[in-house]
Each structure stands twice: as structure tokens, then as C-alpha cells.
Amino acid sequence: MNFESPQNTRRLDGLENLFNVTLNYRRDADIVLREQIMLKTEDTKDKIFPQVLDEKDKLVCWIVSNWNENHERVKYYNELKKHIDIHAVGRHFGKELNNAQYNEILTRCKFYLSFENTDRHYDYMTEKLFNPLTLGSVPVALGAPRYIYERFVPRDAFIHVKDFSSPQKLAEHLLSLDKNVEEYKKYFQWRKHFEVKLVNYPQEHACHACHYIRTKKNYQFFRNLNKWYWSPINDGT
Template structure:
């Protein structure tokens, strides 16, 4: 039996199909299409970057709006090459989300590490990637520099040629009195992240949040001490030390910490604080908005803070007026001591300092982690050009 040959029309059809397939392969290999209808969905790409049948069916759908470059058609498979590189240059893993913002933490603030994967779980901020590897600096949209830790790096930083789209963020939580200026870097930062309310990214030491039903059941802890102070940093020239020396002549103060020779560990720190009716929340220096954990720790643990710091009006921007006692409210340290003794004799008067706990609860900020995440969130929301001129003049005045 002789084999039948295909009819001429069928031969022409088959020839046409092969010609079209060949032309398609050449087109994908050399033309690098940029039209917006030629990308496989992510779910259709295997671990070897090969499009499966789902990809082929996707290609049959008209008016797709995504792009892929450097495809190779091979019968029923489409090999997916890496997407066109954009600035900043992310590796393949990082490029999964084009809206993702990358923040390089130049160094751990004070050497304290934190979770780099915490922005979404801790602060509800999506699309942020925190990295610590300086070799990846060219990937970062922003670089967070902790001012206290970069002194030795300044000469090297001045040699870098950073991309125009990259933001350098001046980050600091120490007061001007206890912070180093950075000669030669005064105009090298784009943004500031600080406890001051006029910084670009404001991160206070603490703040009050709405109380839950459980929080509203707050009870004042049992007290067996009148006034306490836990302190290690002691300098006779500090105003808080001068004030304490006068104040302690008129009232008994339970002193703890290295200076008083009564060291307490972290386990006992808050136990001691909550056992005192009043706690001396004396800042080591007085500056605008410089209100630290020295205030928020006693508020959290059921003790009335007696503060030295910026004026009362500054405190009242952040906490209720009847939640603390300011030394400036009294003409002398003796007058303050007499007032505390009076409150000690009146439980009703004392309890008024906790009326705010029915509505709010104190919360401390997470030092480096919160800065990095909020910096990322700021850059996601503000993509405009920004340079902070004369950061030294702004902070040190």
C-alpha cells in the first residue's frame, strides 16, 4: 500500500504554522517587546522560571497590562528572563513588589538589634524591607544613620556618590547636650528622624493611646515609699543634681542606682518604681520636646512623675496636665517637698493624678525599629525631592 501524501492545502497550512512559530521565536529573542500585554502571571512561573500551560492560556487573553522582556518561545514553553532593571536596583527576590521601599540601617543604634521583619506586624506598614548589609547600599531608597554611631564613618561617607533618588536620614534620640555634631556633613542629609515634633519623621520616647476595657480597670499599686529616684549618671554640675541636693534636705528620698550604691536589676526596676508614690523624672538636660522614658516609665507603672525638663506647656502637648507635677510650679524645692507631704496625707487628692487612666494608657516607643519603619512609611508616602539644610544649626541652634 502506498502512503498518501498530504494534500497541497494542508501542506500550506502546516507550513504557515511553522513559519509563524519561527517568526515568534525570533521576535521574542531580539525585539525585547515593551508592549503591555505579554507577561505570565506570577503563579504560572515555576521555580525554573518557565511558564506552564497557565501562561500559555494567559497569553491568549487580550488587553493584558503587564510587561516581560527577553522571552524565548519553544513549542509550548516560554522561558522567563529577569525583568528590566529599575532604580533602585533590587535583586530578583526584592523585585517581587515594585512598590516596596528598602531602608538600609547603617548601624544598629547603640548596638541594639531589632527585628528587620517587623514593620507590618508591629506598625501595620506594608511594603517595607529593612536591611543591615552595607554592601547593598545601592538598593536602598533610604539610609538611616544613627548620629551617635557614625563619627568614624564620616570620611568614607563623604566619598560615596549616592543616587539622586536615595535619601539619607539623620536619626537621633539624644538631646543636643549629649549628641556630637558632624563637621562636614551639615548639608548631606535629606530627612531627620527625632523626638522633636518639627522633625520630618517624629518618633517620641512614648505616647498615650486609647485604653482598652482591660486597661480601664487600672488600680493604683500598693505604696510603701513616698519619693524615689533611680539614677546612675551623676554630675554635680547638672541642674537636676543641684535641685536634688536642695530638695532632699526637706523630704526623704529613696535613692537607687550606681550613685547611691543600691544597684537594682531590670527585674526589680519597675517593682521598686511602682512601690513609690512619686518618682523623680529628672531629665539630664533641658531642651524642647526632650521628654524621655524617665517620664513614661512611672506613668506606665502607677507612679506620679515629678519632672525636670522643658516647660510645663511642652509636657502638656503629650500628657494630661493633671498626670504629673512640674518643679517649676513651685518657687522653691522646699515648697515642692511640702506639697508632696500634703498629697501623702490625702488619698483623694493623690488619686486625682490617675483620673486620666480611665481613658488612656502609656506606651513606649521601640527605639531603632520604630524609627526605621516610620522612615520607610514616610518615603512611601512622600516621593518628592527633599534636602535638609544646616542640620547642625537646626538641632544645636
């Protein structure tokens, strides 16, 4: 079981012919467990998301602790902040948050920088994307290519940095949406039919693994786990 990206996972010798089952965020794992967008159930389909714009007193927010000047997300942030005001908090900025404060910020921000600390890996996206979707902030995604995000999230539910030729152009777009309420609201249309399904770490993983082992009857093993997990992503669709 591993939920870190290949970029942040140390390769280990001796993994060949060792494991029988994979539990991962990737769609081609044996047990796939990840945050996802699902059709609303009978109990929730009539519930309308309370889009209270009056409570949104911040335009762009970012919460970050793991800071590395070589990360693409740090380089992009340093350019973006030249063109738009960003409310940045987290351990790196000397403003650690508890869960209540974290939720409050995501609720009060129009846009949240869902910047992953890694990119170009199959199906990799984390709570950095799904928490703002849950709490009512529009994610601005940096990580895998847009087409991979669209496998899991409606294309009109988020903004991708690669939709713009530069951080300045992205900033101009966000500022335009800030002034156009009707255009901003379009990023919440998906909520009429869908909702976010979060994962209960780690209990849910254990339950899925136990169920899989109890019900699966055939035998398998992985000859080269390293090749599977660290294989490069394709640029095409």
C-alpha cells in the same frame, strides 16, 4: 536619627546638605517617634488602672546612674533631700537594678523624680517621665518648661518643679499629698481615657524609616542641620 538632647550631642562639621530625612523626638522632624499619651482603644478603654495604695511603701524615689554635680537635677536633688526622704538607687548610689527591680520600685513609689540630665530643649522628655506614668508613680518633672510637657502629657498627670518657688515648697506639697489620698488619686484621672504608648527600640525606628522612604516621593535636603537641632528654646508659650 538621633534621640539624645542637643546638650548631650556633639556637633559635627559637614552636616550641611548631607541628610534628606530626620528621625527624632521633635514634632517638627520628618519622622516623629517618641513615647506618648494616646486615647484608649476599644480593647483597653474599659480597663481600670489598679491603683493599689497599700503596695506603695515609698514616698519619693529616684534611680540615677549618670551623676554630674553641675547638672541642674543633681543640685535640685541635693536641696530637696534636706526636706523629704528620697529612696535613691542606681549605679551612682552603688545599687544597680535589673529590669524587674526597676519596675518594682516605680510601682511601689508614690512619686518618682523624673529629672532629665538636660533642660530647655524642644520637646525633649524621655522614659524618665513615661515609665513612671506607665507603672503608676506620679512623675515630678525637671527639664523643659511645663508648657512643653503639656504638649504631650495631661497637665494633671504630673508635677513640675517650677510650680514651686523652692525645693522646700515642693517637699511640703508632696508630704501633703501623702496624707490626702483623694488629692493624690486625682493624678490618675487621665487614665480613664488615655494610656501610655511606649516605643520599641530600635526595631520600630527601622520600620518607620523604611515606610517613610517607600512612600515619600519628593526630594528634600537640609541646608543647616546644626541650626535646626541646636536652636535655643523659647521661654514663652
